[in-house]
Amino acid sequence: MALVRPGTPAAAALGESIPPSARRILAELDFLAPLERAALHANRGNVVWWSGEEARSETFPDGQLGFHTDRASLEAVLLGTAERAGVSVLDHATARSAAETPEGWRVVCEREGGPSLEVWGDWVVDATGRHGLVARTEGRRPDRGTSTLALVRRWRRTDGWPDEHAHRTLIESYADGWAWSVPLDDGVRCVAAMIGGRRVRRGRAGVAATLEAELTKTRHLKQALEGATTEGEAWACSASLYTAGRFARPGLLLAGDAGSFIDPLSSFGVKKALSSGWLAGIAAHTALVDSQSTSAAIEFFDRREADVYRRYRNLSAPFFERAAAVYATPYWEVRARAARRAGGEGPDSAADPDRTATELPETEVRAAYEVIRARPTLDAVVSAALRRVDRPAIEGHRIVLQEHLASVRCPEGIRHVRGVDLRQLVASAPGHGEVPDAWAAYNGAAPPVTLPDYLTALATAFAAGFLQHG
Numbered sequence: 471m472a473l474v475r476p477g478t479p480a481a482a483a484l485g486e487s488i489p490p491s492a493r494r495i496l497a498e499l500d501f502l503a504p505l506e507r508a509a510l511h512a513n514r515g516n517v518v519w520w521s522g523e524e525a526r527s528e529t530f531p532d533g534q535l536g537f538h539t540d541r542a543s544l545e546a547v548l549l550g551t552a553e554r555a556g557v558s559v560l561d562h563a564t565a566r567s568a569a570e571t572p573e574g575w576r577v578v579c580e581r582e583g584g585p586s587l588e589v590w591g592d593w594v595v596d597a598t599g600r601h602g603l604v605a606r607t608e609g610r611r612p613d614r615g616t617s618t619l620a621l622v623r624r625w626r627r628t629d630g631w632p633d634e635h636a637h638r639t640l641i642e643s644y645a646d647g648w649a650w651s652v653p654l655d656d657g658v659r660c661v662a663a664m665i666g667g668r669r670v671r672r673g674r675a676g677v678a679a680t681l682e683a684e685l686t687k688t689r690h691l692k693q694a695l696e697g698a699t700t701e702g703e704a705w706a707c708s709a710s711l712y713t714a715g716r717f718a719r720p721g722l723l724l725a726g727d728a729g730s731f732i733d734p735l736s737s738f739g740v741k742k743a744l745s746s747g748w749l750a751g752i753a754a755h756t757a758l759v760d761s762q763s764t765s766a767a768i769e770f771f772d773r774r775e776a777d778v779y780r781r782y783r784n785l786s787a788p789f790f791e792r793a794a795a796v797y798a799t800p801y802w803e804v805r806a807r808a809a810r811r812a813g814g815e816g817p818d819s820a821a822d823p824d825r826t827a828t829e830l831p832e833t834e835v836r837a838a839y840e841v842i843r844a845r846p847t848l849d850a851v852v853s854a855a856l857r858r859v860d861r862p863a864i865e866g867h868r869i870v871l872q873e874h875l876a877s878v879r880c881p882e883g884i885r886h887v888r889g890v891d892l893r894q895l896v897a898s899a900p901g902h903g904e905v906p907d908a909w910a911a912y913n914g915a916a917p918p919v920t921l922p923d924y925l926t927a928l929a930t931a932f933a934a935g936f937l938q939h940g
């Protein structure tokens with residue numbers, strides 16, 4: 471596998487807040503331990519001042535912290551790990567074109583201070599972010615009404631930031647924008663304002679002046695920056711949203727920001743890119759070792775990427791709607807409508823879009839759980855309406871067709887919920903009067919799971935109509 475990369479990543483100085491929920495995918499990719507060793511600035515939580523409401527703070531548990539870092543430091547760690555895993559890195563190189571030929575993809579690269587060279591391959595993963603070397607020509611489209619510019623600069627405090635902010639991402643909305651600040655070490659924070667696309671004054675000085683003016687619209691962030699001095703130049707980059715009409719076809723996968731860009735408000739961009747890159751690797755590997763599975767692999771990747779984008783938009787909709795209700799400005803009203811349009815009506819069933827969704831609304835699963843709790847005995851029987859359907863799923867490093875359980879309520883089928891195999895659960899639950907006995911029977915037949923995870927899966931099996939009470 472060859473990785474083509476310029477020496478310095480685009481927006482190398484940009485701060486990134488990586489939440490603890492990214493730890494799972496980081497561990498899966500063997501990045502977690504190197505990131506811990508790199509001693510990045512710990513991410514202990516966030517403080518959000520949204521639409522004039524009371525501050526909402528989230529504190530991450532010790533031992534399960536996230537990371538604060540700039541892009542350049544993050545990439546350096548990821549790159550070293552990729553190289554150790556055998557990826558051949560073409561450093562200080564920029565891909566200028568990628569063309570499909572009868573012999574495969576021909577990627578022409580320009581190398582700093584050297585002659586241009588060609589890289590050939592059967593598969594290309596476009597992971598060039600917003601630049602979208604191939605993605606741009608694959609029908610990527612803007613999410614209308616969300617033209618946003620990020621104005622960014624660093625601030626330093628020689629005496630350090632107060633404890634309540636030192637390891638936290640700070641977010642504050644205002645009438646026609648929102649601001650964000652990520653600590654990079656004990657003294658430096660990266661600060662950005664996300665504004666409507668056309669409001670910036672020209673030139674570096676114009677960007678700096680516009681950013682200063684935007685920050686005066688905040689209350690808490692302005693206070694937090696009092697006594698701090700700016701460091702380095704201010705700069706601007708696009709934070710407008712877009713998504714691809716199609717994320718994959720034979721020979722091509724669009725990973726991370728190359729395929730879609732979600733609102734930085736979520737702090738999920740890096741995690742989304744990592745998951746997307748991981749799955750792109752699995753999809754390409756599947757097609758290379760078993761060409762008959764190419765369509766299944768592509769379809770799986772494409773559906774998941776489209777769904778992830780929709781769910782992130784769904785998650786952001788209530789924030790924009792609250793801001794639109796309070797500020798009643800075009801900035802928020804347009805964004806609220808766009809998020810709802812792209813994210814769908816009503817809340818999504820999965821609070822975290824990267825988690826395997828139960829594919830049933832949480833309220834239904836909870837209602838089924840309450841019934842289980844209220845009954846004297848479990849008395850589970852397999853429903854006559856239970857069907858079995860084959861659907862693509864990840865198994866190891868492959869995408870394979872896997873049997874899923876389906877019903878009228880869940881026509882597309884579910885296989886796993888919180889790591890619990892529903893086939894095993896449905897096979898082992900009947901015949902047990904008590905939930906702990908059913909759980910023990912499951913753990914005797916399959917890799918053990920915790921009781922809370924088992925209970926969620928059990929409630930899902932009832933809510934989906936796979937099991938019923940006898």
Ligand SMILES: Cc1cc2nc3c(=O)[nH]c(=O)nc-3n(C[C@H](O)[C@H](O)[C@H](O)COP(=O)(O)OP(=O)(O)OC[C@H]3O[C@@H](n4cnc5c(N)ncnc54)[C@H](O)[C@@H]3O)c2cc1C
Nearest residue numbers: 479480487565598599601620726727734737738739740743
């Ligand atoms: C203002 C702002 C704040 C953000 N804050 C956060 C945050 O707090 N937390 C978070 O998780 N996310 C945040 N994000 C989003 C996050 O930065 C991205 O979602 C994430 O970096 C996407 O990763 P990626 O690898 O897909 O793309 P990128 O990080 O953009 O990486 C693409 C890479 O491709 C390289 N490249 C480009 N063109 C070529 C070419 N032709 N040939 C070779 N290489 C090329 C670039 O140099 C770069 O290294 C923020 C974004 C913005 C704009």
